[in-house]
Structure formats: structure tokens, C-alpha cells
Amino acid sequence: xSKFEYPMLxxxxxxxxxxxxxxxxxxxxxxxxxxPDFVADIYTRLLVYLDLLHEEDEGQVEFAALxxxxxxxxxxxxxxxxxxxxxxxxxxxxxxxxxxxxxxxLLKPQGDRTQFFLSAILNFCLHKDSKMNELRPIGEExxxxxxxxxxxxxxxxxxxxxxxxxxxxxxxxLPLAHEVDGKVKELRQKIADLNNHQMSLRASxxxxxxxxSEMDGEISRAEFDLVQSVQENAxxxxxxxxxxxxxxxxxxxxxxxxxxxxxxxxxAMQSFEAKTAVLEVYTKALKKMSKHFDQMQAIxxxxxxxxxxxxxxxxxxxxxxxxxxxxKSLDAKLVELQMKAQQLNELKKLLEKERAMKCEEATKEYNxxxxxxxxxxxxxxxxxxxxxxxxxEVDAITSKTNMVNESGAAKVQKxxxxxxxxxxxxxxxxxxxxxxxxxxxx
Numbered sequence: 001x002s003k004f005e006y007p008m009l010x011x012x013x014x015x016x017x018x019x020x021x022x023x024x025x026x027x028x029x030x031x032x033x034x035x036p037d038f039v040a041d042i043y044t045r046l047l048v049y050l051d052l053l054h055e056e057d058e059g060q061v062e063f064a065a066l067x068x069x070x071x072x073x074x075x076x077x078x079x080x081x082x083x084x085x086x087x088x089x090x091x092x093x094x095x096x097x098x099x100x101x102x103x104x105x106l107l108k109p110q111g112d113r114t115q116f117f118l119s120a121i122l123n124f125c126l127h128k129d130s131k132m133n134e135l136r137p138i139g140e141e142x143x144x145x146x147x148x149x150x151x152x153x154x155x156x157x158x159x160x161x162x163x164x165x166x167x168x169x170x171x172x173x174l175p176l177a178h179e180v181d182g183k184v185k186e187l188r189q190k191i192a193d194l195n196n197h198q199m200s201l202r203a204s205x206x207x208x209x210x211x212x213s214e215m216d217g218e219i220s221r222a223e224f225d226l227v228q229s230v231q232e233n234a235x236x237x238x239x240x241x242x243x244x245x246x247x248x249x250x251x252x253x254x255x256x257x258x259x260x261x262x263x264x265x266x267x268a269m270q271s272f273e274a275k276t277a278v279l280e281v282y283t284k285a286l287k288k289m290s291k292h293f294d295q296m297q298a299i300x301x302x303x304x305x306x307x308x309x310x311x312x313x314x315x316x317x318x319x320x321x322x323x324x325x326x327x328k329s330l331d332a333k334l335v336e337l338q339m340k341a342q343q344l345n346e347l348k349k350l351l352e353k354e355r356a357m358k359c360e361e362a363t364k365e366y367n368x369x370x371x372x373x374x375x376x377x378x379x380x381x382x383x384x385x386x387x388x389x390x391x392x393e394v395d396a397i398t399s400k401t402n403m404v405n406e407s408g409a410a411k412v413q414k415x416x417x418x419x420x421x422x423x424x425x426x427x428x429x430x431x432x433x434x435x436x437x438x439x440x441x442x
Contacts (some may be wrong), residue, residue, distance in 0.1 A: 222268040
């Protein structure tokens with residue numbers, strides 16, 4: 001317990017402290033000339049203010065104790081006074097007050113002693129209020145930390161539930177992700193194969209295009225030769241009438257030329273058929289390429305969908321990593337809060353240990369005080385029995401005194417009446433001897 005001094009408070013300070021603390025409203029005369037009722041009331045109010053006495057506990061006596069009394073209803077006030085005396089003495093002893101609090105301070109209070117004990121208890125009240133004001137911010141901070149801890153625990157539980165949901169979703173989607181990865185790998189391999197096949201088709205297409213351009217050149221040359229042969233044939237027909245020999249020679253030449261033209265025409269037809277075959281090949285190749293192109297578009301769409309799935313997977317993975325970082329930060333905060341809670345628990349244990357020690361000391365003091373009170377109670381009972389015996393003797397003496405007084409009063413009355421008779425006889429004697437005295441004087 002913190003040490004504090006016992007400065008003697010003035011009466012005005014006590015009145016102001018009691019009024020500010022709303023304990024009691026008193027005046028200075030009450031402190032100068034205290035009465036038992038005033039002292040009992042002010043001590044009761046102070047004990048209630050210090051939470052050492054409850055109003056419903058006042059005057060309560062155990063039934064086992066009541067059974068020991070012949071007339072319990074006569075001891076209600078004494079039980080209340082003794083209970084209050086025990087409580088006040090415990091407080092005074094706990095405060096290590098240099099003066100001892102006795103039962104006389106309740107039954108026949110003195111102004112200076114009452115002021116001294118009230119000053120000690122009020123100093124303790126001020127000391128307790130100052131300590132409570134110092135501890136109030138710590139209590140508020142502890143309450144705030146407790147609320148924050150509960151909020152963080154709720155948030156952590158919510159995040160743990162979300163993490164569990166994400167883990168369940170990830171475990172459910174993990175086979176699908178593996179399947180998608182396998183499909184993506186297959187599609188990439190298929191795209192590479194199709195790209196290679198497309199490159200080979202493009203090379204063959206370029207070769208066929210070059211060959212077709214060569215065949216187009218040959219066909220154009222054959223057509224040119226055919227046109228020239230037709231023109232020459234026309235010229236020969238115009239010259240057929242002019243010279244038969246020349247015509248014969250020309251015919252032979254023309255036959256040879258025609259043979260050559262036919263050969264060229266056959267060659268051209270062959271080249272045309274070959275070109276037609278090449279064109280059919282190109283057409284088939286174009287159909288196949290268009291089909292492959294459609295397949296490539298479908299594969300490309302699948303690849304895009306796979307990329308979007310992979311992107312979503314990466315986003316979910318990044319979110320899971322962020323959640324993991326948040327979990328780590330929350331775990332660190334949780335560890336910090338657990339450390340604070342552990343410190344608070346240790347502080348609480350120390351306070352509980354100190355309270356237990358104080359309670360044990362108070363219990364020991366209470367037991368000692370209780371034993372003292374029991375011994376004093378036995379002494380008081382013996383004293384009360386002696387007082388009752390003395391009172392019975394006093395009653396007997398009083399009765400005897402009353403009897404003596406009555407007999408004395410009767411004797412005095414007789415003496416008074418006898419005195420009056422003597423006085424009357426003296427007056428008569430005086431009156432009878434006055435003439436004789438006068439005669440003697442004359």
C-alpha cells in the first residue's frame with residue numbers, strides 16, 4: 001500500500017471535502033461537540049463511500065449469535081454499534097494510524113479525537129481518489145485495447161474464414177487449373193505444329209505460284225506464236241494465187257509451222273491441264289488452309305480463354321499472396337496484442353496477489369480484532385452482570401434508603417409537631433411569667 005501522511009485537516013477543510021465528495025453536509029458545531037449519533041452517521045457514510053460497508057449490512061446479526069441472547073430486540077442498537085466499531089477499527093488499523101480507535105470514540109466522542117480520526121480517513125479518501133484518477137486513463141486505455149483486441153479477433157476470424165474459403169476454392173479449382181495448364185501446353189504445341197505446317201504450306205504455295213507464273217509465261221508465248229501463225233496463214237492464203245511453187249513451199253513451211261503450233265498447242269494444253277491440276281491443288285490447299293485457319297482461330301480463342309483463366313489465376317494467386325502478407329501482419333499484431341494481454345494478465349496476477357496478501361493481512365487483523373472483541377464482549381458481559389448485581393444492590397439500598405427516609409420523615413414530622421407543642425408551651429409559660437417579671441422589676 002502507498003504511504004501517505006496524516007496532516008491534521010481543519011474543520012472548514014473537512015466540511016468542504018465532505019460536501020464536495022457528497023458524503024455528508026455538516027457544520028462546524030458538529031465537529032466541536034460531536035454526538036454519538038453524529039459520529040456513527042459520519043463513520044457509516046465514510047465506510048459506504050470507501051465501499052467497505054454496504055447499507056444493507058448495517059445492524060445485521062447472525063441467527064447463531066441471536067440465539068445466545070435472552071432478549072435479542074434489546075441488543076439491536078448495540079449490535080449495530082459493535083459492527084460499526086469493528087469496521088472503523090479495521091480501517092484505522094489498515095491506515096496504520098498512530099492513535100487507537102476505541103469504543104469510547106463512538107459512545108462518548110471527544111472533539112479532538114473525532115477530528116483526528118476523521119482527518120485520517122479523509123486523507124485516505126483523498127489519497128484513494130488521486131490514485132483512482134491516475135489509474136482511470138490506464139483503465140480506459142485497457143478498455144480501449146480490449147475493444148480493439150475483440151475487433152481484431154473478429155476481423156482475424158473473418159479473414160481466416162475468407163482464407164479458408166479461398167483455400168477450399170483453390171483446392172476445388174486446382175484440378176481444373178492443372179487441366180487448363182495441360183490444355184494450354186497441348187494447344188501451344190499444336191499451335192507450334194500448325195505454324196510449322198503453315199510455313200511449309202506457304203513455301204509450297206510460293207513454289208506453285210512461281211511455277212504457275214512460269215506456265216503463264218509459256219502459255220502467253222504459245223498464244224503469241226499461235227496468233228503469229230494465224231497471221232502468216234492469212235498471208236499465205238493471200239499469196240496462194242500468185243505463185244504455186246512458193247505456195248507449196250509456203251504450205252510446207254506452214255505445215256511445219258502448224259505442226260510446231262500443234263505441238264505448242266498440245267504443250268499449252270498440257271501446261272493448261274497441269275495448271276488446272278495445280279489450281280485444283282491450290283484450291284484444295286486453300287480449303288485446307290481455311291479449315292486450318294478456322295481451327296487456328298478456335299485454338300486462338302481457346303488460348304485467349306486460357307490466358308484469361310491464367311490471368312485470373314495469377315490475380316487470385318496475387319490476392320492470396322496479399323492475403324498471406326495481411327495474415328502475417330495480422331499475426332504480428334495478434335502476437336503484439338497477445339504480449340500486451342500477457343503483460344496485463346501478469347499485472348492482473350500481481351494485483352490479485354497483492355490483493356490476496358492484503359486480504360490475508362486484513363483477515364488476520366480481523367481475526368485478531370474479532371478475538372479481542374470477543375474477549376472484550378465477554379468482559380463486557382461479565383461487567384454487565386456485575387453492573388446488574390450492583391444495580392440490584394443499589395435498588396435494595398435505594399429501597400432501604402427510601403424506607404429510612406420515610407421513617408426519618410415520620411420522625412421529623414413527630415419532632416416538628418413536638419417542637420410546635422414545646423413552642424406553644426413556652427409561649428404559654430412566657431405569658432404566665434411576664435406579670436411576675438414586671439412585678440419583680442417594679
